Amino acid sequence: MYDASNRAVGRSGEPTDFDCTLPHLAQFIEKYPDALRPDAWIICDGPMHQSRRAQLAFGARGVLTLELTVYGPVKALHDGHYGNWVPNPIVSLAHLLTSMRDENGRILIAGFYDEVVPPTKSELAAVAAMPPVEEALRKEFQIAATEGASLNERIMLPALNVSGIQSGGVGEKASNTLQTSVSPERVVSFLGRQGFATLSPTGVLKVPAPPAAPARIEAARLVLRALAS
DSSP: OBOTTSOBBOTTSOBOSTTSOOHHHHHHHHHOGGGGOOSOOOOOOOOOOTTSOOOOOSOOOEEEEEEEEEEOOSSOEEHHHHBTTBOOHHHHHHHHHHHHBOTTSOBOSTTTTTTOOOOOHHHHHHHHTSOOOHHHHHHHHTOSOOSSSOHHHHTTSOEEEEEEEEOSOOGGGOOSEEOSEEEEEEEEEEOTTOOSTTOOOSSOEEESSSOOHHHHHHOSSEEEEEEOO
16 A cells, blocks of 8 residues: 555555565575575566556566765855856756756666666567557556657666755745755666666766865765665
């Protein structure tokens, strides 16, 4: 079940481990390492196919969640006095994200696809035999365009998506202010055997903690990266 915030909850209404970070799974793996080395896993979970027909899936993308913070000036500044001279971290983040992913969903980070195993001919044939649902879904979701022709082929690729961005204020809380930082949560879906080493975009200085004055003065773009799951 899900609550109003789309979080998985049990019958009591308390959050569960479903679709979220799994601390209990890590503890189980540490305690019983040999139990998770089978020839295959059977996962009795997943969505029904959009055609409402039963389906048997032979794999699923893993998920890695990263939280980023892009830093600007050390204090908030009036954009009428400093805008167009002091870099705006929200705009810097927008450029950073578009340097990592294009409008069609292709990830632009150098080397990102090097370890991606392409689907086999039999896998592509199985996908081609699935009932088409794209036209009906476009009408249901009320969207004019998609990031690829075939839904089933696209979800066989790794994806980079942003689940939220937080900085400044909007509506009644809006102000003419250059913010000190902006924090998106970036969700990256992986395919099997793909590594994590290719996740760093070029042109940024990654810092292990909120930056002090020397780093702020020397680096044009500062990013704090936190691995969430």
